[in-house]
Amino acid sequence: MEGNSTVNDGGAGRAAPRKRADARRNERALLDAAAAVFVTSGVEAPVRDIAARAGVGVATIYRHFPTRADLIVAVYRHQVEACAEAGPALLESAASPYDALRRWIDQFVDFLVTKHGLAAVLQSDNAGFDTLHAYFLDRLVPVCSRLLDAAAAAGEIRSDLNALELMRGVGNLCIGADNDPRYDARRMVALLIAGLRPQP
Amino acid sequence: MEGNSTVNDGGAGRAAPRKRADARRNERALLDAAAAVFVTSGVEAPVRDIAARAGVGVATIYRHFPTRADLIVAVYRHQVEACAEAGPALLESAASPYDALRRWIDQFVDFLVTKHGLAAVLQSDNAGFDTLHAYFLDRLVPVCSRLLDAAAAAGEIRSDLNALELMRGVGNLCIGADNDPRYDARRMVALLIAGLRPQP
C-alpha cells in the first residue's frame, strides 16, 4: 500500500513507469496541502492557495490532478472506501437490515457534513465534476443497493426504492449543513429514512 | 399594483420620489431580460448576458439591483407570493391538514424545480445571497409553520418539527432536479413528507 497513489498500481497492468522522485514528493505535498486547505476554505478553495500551501506552482497541480474532481477524490478516497466497506459489515452486526441501513447512512452523513462544501459540489452540474460524481456513485450506490434490498426483503421498508436516488437525496440534504446552526442535516436525513418504511 | 417595483410604494412612507422615465423603462427591460436569461442559462447567468439582453450597460444592472439576490427576488416575487397565499387556501380546501401540507409542498417543489439553479443558490453560504435566503424564508416559513401546526394538532404528523428546517430540507432536495433524469426530486420530497407521520 504505497507508491504512485492516483493512477498506477492497478496490480496486473503492464509497466508501472515509476514517476520521478520530485514528482512523487510534490504529489504528496499537494495532497497534504489540499486536505488542509479544504478544511479551512472548503473544497472549492482557489487553486493558487493550494499550490502556495504545497510550495509548488499552479501548473504542477494540473499536472498531477487534471481536474479539481481528481484532487478531491484523491484526498477523500480512503474515507469513501471505509464507508463502502462499512456496508456489509453493518449488515452483519446490526440488529436488522433496516438498522444497518440507518447506521450506514448516518456514517455517510457524518462524512459529508464534516467536509466543507463537498456535498454541494457532489451534485454540481458543472462538467469536470462528473468524475467526482461518478466515483462516489460507483463506489457507494451498490453498497446502498445491497442494504436497501436486504431491508426490503425483510419487509422493513418499501420495495420501490432506488439506491442512486436515495444517495443523491441524502447528499442533497447535507448541503449547507455547516455554517448554519439552525439546520440539522442529520435530522432531515432521519426523516427521509423514516419515510422509507412501508406506508400504512 | 404598479409603479416602482422594487423599493417604493410601501404604501404609507413619505415621498415616493418618482423615478425618471428611462430608469423605469430600463428596470422593466432588465426584469424581462433576466427572466428570459434565467430560463435558458439559470439564475447564475453572467451579468453581462443579462445586460446585453436588456440592451443596457452592466452598471445599470447594479444601479437597479445591487446584488444578484435582489434581481432574483424581483423576478420571482409574484410566484413566491402566490405560493405563500396558497397555504391558507389549501388549509381550507384540502381534505385534511396533512393533505394541505403535502399539496403545498408539492406546489413549492414545482416552483423550485422549474427554476434552473434557484434551489442551489437558495442555500449558498455566499454572502450577498442571504437577502434571497431571507426573503424566501421570511415569506414561506410562517406559512409552512401554520400548516405544520395544523397537521400536528390533528395528530397527523409528529409535533417536534421545525418549519425552517423542513423548508430547507425540501429546497435542498430540489437541487439538481433538472439536468438529471435519474433523480426525481418530487419522489424524494414525498419520502421526506411521509417521514413526518407519527412513528410507530
Next chain:
DNA sequence: TACGATACGGATCGTCGTTCCGTTTTGCAA
C-alpha cells in the same frame, strides 16, 4: 431653452481557472 440632477455605458480593476513556454531537476549511462 437652459440647467442641474439623475441615470447611463463602457472602460477598468481584481480574482480565478487554465494554459503556455523557457528553465530546472532527475535518472541514467558513458
Next chain:
DNA sequence: TTGCAAAACGGAACGACGATCCGTATCGTA
C-alpha cells in the same frame, strides 16, 4: 564523475467574470 535527454517545474499570460469608477448623455423643470 560528467554529460545529456526526458520529465517535471514555476510563474507569466490569457480569458471569463463580478464589481466599480468616471466622463457623458438624458430627463424633468423653471
